[in-house]
Amino acid sequence: MNSRIPILKIGSFLLASIQVELDDELAVSLQEDLTQAITKHGAKGVLIDVSSMEIIDSFIGRVLGNVAACSRILDAVTVVVGMRPAVAITLVEMGVGLHGIRTALNVDRGLALLREATERPAAG
């Protein structure tokens, strides 16, 4: 419980960049922190940067899915960005498809995707 993943606020979006090895406990606390932060800031989108992660196991995969589900309920879009090829292959092989989660190549693209996703309904 000593370390936590920092959550940064960028406009109406939140960015959580995972730079350390994510163990189960930390993953669960990230989920809690993120849902709290969404309500607190009224965030419209969440970016989770996994580009430094070399291992994503099925549990972390499920936590990511949960975060997406929670934020959807709280009216925010979740984008997982920067997944490495090896990680993607492993997840697919394990059958963890992360369905319902949006993905992008990097934070930049992820931000663009979020803007697009959050602006469109307002315009329409």
Added chain:
Amino acid sequence: MSNGLMTAKILREEKDELEAEWLESLSEVGIRRPELLPDAELRQQCEEVLGLLAEAAEGDLADYEPSNSADARELLAEISHSRVRVGVSPRENTRFILTLKRPLFRRLFDRAEGTEELSEEVWLANQVLDRLALLIVESYQTSRESVISRQQEELLELSTPVVKLWNGVVALPLIGTLDSSRTQVVMETLLERIVSTGADTAILDITGVSTVDTLVAQHLLKTVEAARLMGADCIISGIRPQIAQTIVQLGLDLSSVTTKASLADAFAYVLERRADDAAYLDPGTLETDD
């Protein structure tokens, strides 16, 4: 009675003479070819084989089985490998060992001419060398196979070219038969290239693929899925009518994948989809954000 005592004795005591005569026999039968294998190396190999036999002669030669000895296997593998590399035929490679018979038998005759033990000794020496010859055939084969499998791997890497079609669009035209190991390489290369080029769309073109079975289709689906996890869209194009029928007959669900008839269609679709984003209409000057 003799149990190979004389052969053993010769192998132990007359190593140097045997070696010299062996080399001579090799040049007589025309397989001492310094242009392929340097003489020094050949000499070394002869010496090592004789050393191996001398060591074996310490025990019971009748029971000597070289394929059970790690030293023998290693030595013969090394010898075969040095020959495979320069393109020596398997016949010549085996003959290298068999040529040792002549000097060895001659020595046996010299010692045991006219005695009862001679035939027994010759038979035993013959057996030992034959076993060694069989082993060298095997190691030649193994060496050749390893060369072939290495070439296969190289071919595999050559056969997956990922080309950049447009800014942010890569295509991977697949040609030939897709098997599991190849689809694996395809998947890895494509994903690596998506990262290195920062492409957000990938087109898998399977026009040149003649057959698709369940396993291959599964792999293609996995590739599409993995690309999606990384944040790139994957389009499959060029599915032949027969393949489409196979896919339907196999009951595979491709509904989650965008498919287009040809690479051109897929490309047009990609461009159209990003038509509202003017920056993307530029074929390549836009800086990829990395």
